[in-house]
Amino acid sequence: MNTTSSLIPVTLIPGDGIGPEIMAATLKILETIHAPFQWDKQLAGMAGVECSNNPLPAQTLESIHKTGLVLKGPLTTPIGKGYRSVNVTLRKEFQLYANVRPVKMLIPGGRFENVDIVLVRENLEGFYAAMENIFPVEQDTKAIATCTGYTSRTECHRIVKYAFDYAVANNRKKVTLVHKANILKELCGLFLEEGRKVAKEYQDKIYYEERIVDVCAMELVLIPETYDVIVTTNLFGDILSDLASGLIGGLGLAPGINIGNKTVMFEAVHGSAPDIAGKNCANPLAILKASALMLQYVNRDDLSDRINKAIHQVVIKNNIRTRDLGGNTSTSELTEALIQAVQ
Incomplete structure (x- = not known):
């Protein structure tokens, strides 16, 4: 003892x-x-x-x-x-x-059998560190609400590098970067830009791919066995990690x-x-x-x-x-x- x-x-x-x-x-x-x-x-x-x-x-x-x-x-x-x-x-x-x-996956016999995903979520920025405001219009004192999220090059680089280092250390084969840069061109574009830089450093060790978040959500409930390590931003990570948990029983x-x-x-x-x-x-x-x-x-x-x-x-x-x-x-x-x- x-x-x-x-x-x-x-x-x-x-x-x-x-x-x-x-x-x-x-x-x-x-x-x-x-x-x-x-x-x-x-x-x-x-x-x-x-x-x-x-x-x-x-x-x-x-x-x-x-x-x-x-x-x-x-x-x-x-x-x-x-x-x-x-x-x-x-x-x-x-x-x-x-x-x-x-x-x-722990309990067999459900909808899926071969789920084994690690989701890596950026934890400090995005819309969860947002600055929110409300604005009045005529008699409605809370007519408009705004939310300004942010992301930094430093944190984008750090979280993607962590995901790749995790993949290497745990004998994982693939990292999927999940984003919405097609719409949030600056907020998610910076994340995608840094992700591609990091991926080049590991190109001989880990396969890298990208998914728009809505496509990822769809594929997680259709073909979750194709995912390995997912790295994404704060809000998307919160949603997708709970979705992924639902695949294995909650x-x-x-x-x-x-x-x-x-x-x-x-x-x-x-x-x-x-x-x-x-x-x-x-x-x-x-x-x-x-x-x-x-x-x-x-x-x-x-x-x-x-x-x-x-x-x-x-x-x-x-x-x-x-x-x-x-x-x-x-x-x-x-x-x-x-x-x-x-x-």
Whole structure:
């Protein structure tokens, strides 16, 4: 067993709604395999507001700056009280420039069988960093709304290069750059221009292609098996990553990684689902798969493999599934089955 001195400090944010339940399940499984993490539990989202009237308390930010490694459950941003999105704020605070969403088929028998896509999304710019304004017309004080997004050559280059480096490091064969430069000629044109420059540096290693975003969306629901690594801008990446998750059964199976130069955050990308919180029916697989990715990140592929093999044994071979996956197993029952399989 690891000694305390050899453990890796990690900021643990259980999250809101079903977050504490699915995080508790994941921690039990990680404890069973003696994962080398030392947890620093912190609050954010509604839990942060309830504790300190702040969705991102100073001590949470301080912990992340200190550890540089985060395992995060789903967060809720309070509505109508002037709070910015907690997730967007975290990305900006820690310059988490790349959002990585692996989407791989787990449960057979659906519409598609060979989905294995990694979507790399630019995380800091585009319309999610937009400047918005409203303008009055006659008696209507909110008659016109405008939104000015932006993209920079530096970030375009960095995100495409990350996608190609990821493809090389993970034995991927192809990178598809997704854009809308035919209409957004400057905003997406710069992204496409830099993407082509980067692609030339890898032309002997990785096949490169381009798709307009609407064509990509169509092909993802017709021939998703033809896609490998997708790299795209912030807004398109948000939409396409959820679309891709739907191909494999939904967000309950989708982990996510946010990459920065000094900080890496692993998360469940689904919502906090307050309607089922406390009912012992939530699916913990997304945050569990995120923890497996975090084990890979700290070079413990052996432990990551144990988790993924246990998921396959329980969900596929033993057909033990929560209701979102077509079963009727409770969170605690699924957790216990996974603990038995991972030993």
